[in-house]
Amino acid sequence: MSSGKKLLLMGRSGSGKSSMRSIIFSNYSAFDTRRLGATIDVEHSNLRFLNNMTLNLWDCGGQDIFMDNFLSGDSSGSRNGSTGANSSNNVFNKCEVLIYLFDVESKEVQKDIETFKRVLGNLKKYSPEVKIFILIHKMDLIQINKRQELFDLMFNKLKAIAQKEYGFAIEGFATSIWDESLYKAWSSIVCSLIPNISLYEQYLAKLNRIMNAREIILFEKTTFLVISSTNRYSSSLAENREEAKELLKADDLDPKRFEKISNIIKTYKQSVNKIRTNFSNLVLHGRNSSIFLDVLTSNTYIMVIMDNNNSNHGSGPMGVQYQLEDENLVLEDIKIARDLFEKIEDKK
């Protein structure tokens, strides 16, 4: 896997490509991204993700001149000489993922779509296996009640174009750097690249059969993107789907909780950075549940959410006693699971 996976990040200038990259991979806060200038040509970054996976992120500058340069090989053919053809070869060759940003406030929607089509055309030619993700970005600038409608409208249109004219199936997300929607989108993107994702899922489910947690979530360490998750109903009642679904519905948890956790923990990491350190674990006995967040392997964090049933034990020192024992049990379980997950990571 040493060659790495190539991700193209494209979109017209000012649509927020570099801001997005800085927040997810360089620990910027949303506020800090105002300092970023325009990207010239292509900015490469190599990111190690989960030990055995390298992401080559190509952040492509979005000004028309750069865009034309990327695309010119296709449109003007031999007339432009070898340089144009080369660069288009270069950019679109062996690409695994395209992430295309649309600025929701853009005035020239038609032009955006045209450019998108040309990008698709090139990809069709040079790397037909590519996965395509569309992010409708800067959603925070739209009134809350209009967001869904607008997103559906744009996404369906783009989907139809990609499907009919180029035969690509695309996925879309509405995003904004000011809330957790960014993490959801990137989680799905990155998860689609992890080769042994099913192994992680399998092991997590196994772990949960032992721990009987309300939910277990696995995060990547530096980006805090969600890799995998399991909950009580999906692991223990797998054979009884219908019942599981109903139970899950009764549990009625916030569907956006994963992204929110990513967001909360990242903010926390930044604030801890102010006293020049990093956090290593967190144990919370809250009103609603007990949450254990700990390092799992050198590249992952695990979060275990247990039911908070201490109320049964009543008040006084006994209640505290039970809590302590539960805590030790969970931490011990995590310690044992650590070896197992290290093994998955070492696998090629």
Added chain:
Amino acid sequence: MDSIIDAPGVQNPVTILLMGLRRSGKSSICKVVFHNVQPLDTLYLESTTKPTTENFKSLIDLAVVELPGQLNMFEPSLYDSKKLFSSIGALVYVIDSQDEYLSALQNLAVIIKYAVSVNPKIHIEVLIHKVDGLSEDYRLDTQRDIMQRVGDDLLDYGLEGVQISFYLTSIFDHSIYEAFSRIVQKLIYELPALENMLDLLMQYSNFDKVFLFDVNSKIYVATDSSPVDIQTYEVCAEFIDVTIDLDGLYEPPRKIDGPDSVALGARNSSVQSSSQFTSPNSIVPETKNSELDPIYVAKPTRCISKLQNGTTLYLYQMIRGLALVGVSRLEEGDEATSITVIDHNVNIFKKSLEKMWEKSRVK
């Protein structure tokens, strides 16, 4: 309009009066500190036309009365200024440091003269506000200039003995919380006892720093006697947010059908009290009932986080929407024991806090 101001004042001497010229940023301060509004959103606030009162219940029942800036405050038809001033504990005057502040200083001197004549025990606090727009050197110059001028003005009025505290504040960082913390602390009668207790707790539990926070506003009502490092404060304040936000994501289901219904009663009441603890926007409507709720007492929220340099952040829920947040450096390998000791000590602290609060209510 009289009644708005009178109501908290009569039964509650702990009232803060927020004054200042128009557009000095009074409403923004209120919104940011007490309602968790994002600082940038306060750009769109309307100008305040009526005196508004914020009731804010924490260790003490606090009321913040905000006066519209454009009023001539000695206009007797609007409100009874004598009654108002005699009922408040602290006068907070906001000066816009980015604007020409000479007229504000004149206004301030007149107000101080009047306030002291009505109520000599009043605390006078001056916020030199909006310093985020000034460079580092210029801030201190501005502060020195303002202090000098206020001193001169008071000398002219023959009031040189009046104590005035100055704070450099901005809503875009934590300085406004720091300033309000100090202002509120001056109004807490039990503060010396509290600080003493926190000092003891710190000594015996190996804490580097302990704060007693109000969870909703992130104001600390007390801390130990070691100096406050603003960065530690910020981390502790954010730690509260992390705790509340994470816990809030896993609220138990509201309705449970089937065999679990025995636990329903217990669950439900815990939901209610949890919403009091979690909802950041509403100010805790604490009643006597919820404090005596056994679940509320039995299961305080507790959160521990270790950092890579060996520091441990510790949070423990206290009474009345307060939380104790401590920073500690634990010895390697000895953590389990130390945390047990801390838990025990903090529990004792909580009990004394409960007792103290009962006593203060009887009085």
